Amino acid sequence: MADQEQQVQPSHVVMLPYIAQGHIKPLLCLAQLLSQSGLYITFLNTHHNHKRFANLQALSKNFPNLHFDSISDGLPDDHPRPSFDLDYFLGINVATKPHFKDLLLSYRSNSSHHSVCRPPPPVTCIIADGVLSFPVEVAEELEIPIFSFCSHTARYLWEYYTIAKLIGKENNEEEEINPMPGFDLGCEDLPGFDMEILDQSPSLQVLIDGSLAMQRTSGLIINTIDDLEASSLPHIVPRFRKVYTVAPLHALLNSRLGDRSHVIASDGSLWNADQDCMTWLDSQPLRSVLYVSFGSLVKLSHSQLVEFLHGLVLSGYPFLWVIRQDVLFDDDTDGVIEKEYQVGPKEKGYIVDWAPQEQVLTHHAVGGFLTHCGWNSILESIMARVPLICWPNWGDQCINSACVVKLWRIGVQLDAIDGSSIQSTINTLMGNRRDEFQRSVDRIAKLAEDGISEGGASHKNIETLVNDIKKIKI
Template sequence: METREAKPVIFLFTFPLQGHLNPIFQLGNIFFNKGFSITVIHTNFNSPNSSNFPHFTFVSIPDGLSESEATNPDVIDILHDLNSKCVAPFGNCLKKLISQEPNAACVIVDALWYFTHDLTDKFGIPRIVLRTVNLSAFVAFSKFHVLREKGYLSLQESKADSPVPELPYLRMKDLPWFQTEDPRTGDTLQRGVMKSLKSSSGIIFNAIEDLEPDQLDETLREFPVPLFCIGPFHKRVSPSSSSLLTQDMTCLSWLDKQASKSVIYISLGSIAAIDESEFLEIAWGLRNSNQPFLWVVRPGLIHGTEWIENLPKGFIENLEGRGKIVKWAPQMEVLAHRATGGFLTHCGWNSTIESICEAVPMICKPSFGDQRVNARYISDVWRIGLHLENKIERVNIENSVRTLMTSLEGEEIRKRILPMKETAEKCIKLGGSSHRNLENLIAYILSF
């Protein structure tokens, strides 16, 4: 009897934050469709729902986080706690998996797992790193030590609009910034990530090199390891949910009732929080714009409140159905809906590339990390959106929404994003840059 050759196995070590789970599961599906078996290593903290991925094998490791550590609002502290507490559990798990799996090809780890290089070297298995930012933000992060040494990071308020000589297009206020009580912990994280990247067997980006050719050249000069830009991930695979929150699917039937390109969609991501005053200014700005809106207000988004209980009495009723507020939404489906005409976003890279792929122009309200870099590129370089530069006030929200959705300027922005969508579609087809890079990546993994 003919025996079927066993599939090569890729171990994915997921990082337990929403913006990192989505791309790594999309990547896992890409490799599965190319003939690999996928084993997912994950923490108990923010454990993914394995039933959504029955074709993967799931292995959990204890993360050792106490309840207070797991609910710490300082995300950088959580990152460091996970990297210190998961060393032994990950090492034990990896050792066991390698001993059981003769066809292990490599480990793909999220870049935030900066401790993993010593263990993968110890066990003799190649380690490829997934970086979930785009190339422009990656270049800015790679210069973090220079920015710190030159004192730029402390100038973000006093000289907010001054240019950054080392980073064309960016201003001081656009530099990557970590949401942490102690800036030194951000520096430690950055050093750990950079060391891990430079010692890896390769780096994968959910990015499109055709959109960022200069940044690709600079990255290739800085990092002497193979780089693979194979985005947009989500356009290569069928949708499957890695959401940690329950998605409210009623928003899709609500969108069905709205006019084409009429709805402004608002979502500020899975981590950032805003003050009650900012929340109310956004609410009144949306109401006063007279534009239909779909607004994601995640529990925990507003400091000191459960959900939307601080909205003025009668606010929602007075909208007369023109607005809908949900706790979480199926974002890719929302952006792809014919009724969605604009996106008020925190400018995380997942949201940005999803918006580009549907030619939905953006209004930028970045908070931290790569979001500030992305916002500047969206507004000033690619010119496919507007930037809320100043304090959040209702008149700014109202004017931005009206400009994007109903003005000639908004129409010009819409025209500029269309070629970017076309580039995203072409790059994953035969002969496109991302298609070619994926084929090279697969050949590279099989050569180990």
């Protein structure tokens, strides 16, 4: 009888994202998709992020097979966690490893404090963010199959497998460094690492370690679109036992949720979205509003914030601007938004701490998106058919921006942070080149839509992933 009960137990997948919002959201979308397919999912966060999740009850209600648990990030609960603390971000691999291992062992012994009364089924496999190398080490120690999840593009991942070729390579006026094979871009589009100290960069080493650890897993799940990365994927695929391209995950999920998608989209966010901005958007003309958001980590100086504000007002277009409470480098500038905002008519702009971005981008009033070029934001903008103004800061944002501007031609880059340049760039996107960018983004969106439709690559790869997990013997 016990053997029969074990046979009918669902496959149990433990999913572990990196600690940043931009990594949590796509993996949570994947968790929801897998839970809909009958898999038992435990989604792990740090204790700190678990407490910040916007609406876990709603997620659990809509996805009965989706459960939540948390582990320590190595810091006391009352310890401050700045929005971008490099030592904290880089230290996660070391600080969290023992807690992750202990949790998996507790599942094995049925001694965990899981979010449901009954103990979870035995762990079938792990899906962990590829930025983290320690889950691979723990999975190998405990002999649990593990898949890597990549929240960024194949181009960005390919960079870390080939960047060693750039270390120590001299670049002089007579010899131009050629683009990397499969990259489609020039070396000027690589993230802003100083080539002279590239091999000594701790952040780069963490990314390289994670990328190399990925290759020891059962497969790579990557939130990208085949047709947009046809040059890079052939270089990635041979390095893995299996590769599942599944983007855009948010759109794939929404296609299966139907009318529930807008209700669920913001659940699981680390910020509470201001829904009142949707009413303001209702009052604005078709494609007239510029949406502005620099994601969950980018910070601005006081002067940059003021220049952005001046440029937005001078452009004449209404704007919806996300300004997080922790967006400024200088903590002594409370109230600067309210003071500086007197430069323009308030009816032309709406400022929020956080917005329901998927809903905003799909609103008929939004005609452009000024963004830091995080991969989630680009995918959401493509699916909403909204052209972009790119202001990349670090990491994959530089490559993403180059793809938007040079390869896909669905936006423009902001080259200078002054009111006049910002005004001019907005007018280019929203005014004299609007139709050009709209045609391009419509074409790219069609490729993405084909991928998530029945028979499309992303649609089939999710089904293949589910079947592969169900075949795992424990």
